[in-house]
Amino acid sequence: MDCRALLLDFDGTIADTLPHLCASFRHALEPFVVRLPTDAEVVATFGPPERVNLRMLLENPSIGRPNSIQHLDAAEQRYHEYYEGRHETVQQYPGIVETIALARRQGWRIGVFTGKSRRSASFALRAVGLAEVVDCLVGGDDVSRPKPDAEGLLKIAREFRLEPGQVLFVGDSPGDIKAGRAAGALTAAAMWGAVDATATLAAGPTWAFKSGQELLEHVRILGANGQPWNTSRTA
Numbered sequence: 001m002d003c004r005a006l007l008l009d010f011d012g013t014i015a016d017t018l019p020h021l022c023a024s025f026r027h028a029l030e031p032f033v034v035r036l037p038t039d040a041e042v043v044a045t046f047g048p049p050e051r052v053n054l055r056m057l058l059e060n061p062s063i064g065r066p067n068s069i070q071h072l073d074a075a076e077q078r079y080h081e082y083y084e085g086r087h088e089t090v091q092q093y094p095g096i097v098e099t100i101a102l103a104r105r106q107g108w109r110i111g112v113f114t115g116k117s118r119r120s121a122s123f124a125l126r127a128v129g130l131a132e133v134v135d136c137l138v139g140g141d142d143v144s145r146p147k148p149d150a151e152g153l154l155k156i157a158r159e160f161r162l163e164p165g166q167v168l169f170v171g172d173s174p175g176d177i178k179a180g181r182a183a184g185a186l187t188a189a190a191m192w193g194a195v196d197a198t199a200t201l202a203a204g205p206t207w208a209f210k211s212g213q214e215l216l217e218h219v220r221i222l223g224a225n226g227q228p229w230n231t232s233r234t235a
Contacts, residue, residue, distance in 0.1 A: 003186065003222045004166040006103040007111040007156060008096075010121060011046075012172035012193030014112075015092045015128055018043075020083070028054060028079035032071040033063050043195055047147050047175055049117035049140030051076050083120060087127045093192055095212020099219055100133055106223035111156040113169065113179075115140040115147055136160065148178035153185060168222070170215060177203035188215060 011017040018039070026036045037057050045053040054075050058068040100110055110133055114121050118139035125131040136159045138152040145151045150164075157164050169180035172193040180187035181204060189205035191197055192212060201208060209215045 003168050005109040007169040009171035009176050010114040013190040015090050017090050024083040027082040028075045032068045047115050093212050095216050099216040109135045109160045111136040113138045113152045117141045147175035150179050150183035153183040174199045174203040177205045
């Protein structure tokens, strides 16, 4: 199994961001809506970048007012101010930094493929100290078709001059797994951050891992050109 690159989603895979994301969206929308969205309503918009998420929420008739969409620019600015101003509440998942470091020692390229806008993703990577170790970042506004489409993953594979089958893509959502499978990549479900574990597993990842430490061991074995363990294999 000739794996040469490690690609990761950010939210729910590299870092535990869901509480901060939901708080950021609610802060962004508060002056412009009749009620604030629930966590589930926020999560339901994930896939495209924040501006699209905000548009979907403002246009939701049970959340926004008839003229709420007129405030999209202001809501987006409020989002970024809150998200960037309070990012210290975000914590990385255990084992992720070590996994990236190991992959780099093995000569693998490192990429991040996220639905976040490039602005948010770049800020988040700097905030958690990973910006300097990521070779390629593709955000939600770098593609015309968001996850579960494979466009972003294929873009990174081309940048790395690799076949998709030489890429391991790690993500927590069904959209991550579907994007990886559509590209022909190896996929690992980050069950430690999955909001809907059943749906993520149903998407058919190559492997599923309960922790970053399990992923670390998997990458170690792949780097030694061995066959990863079968106990977590789902397909």
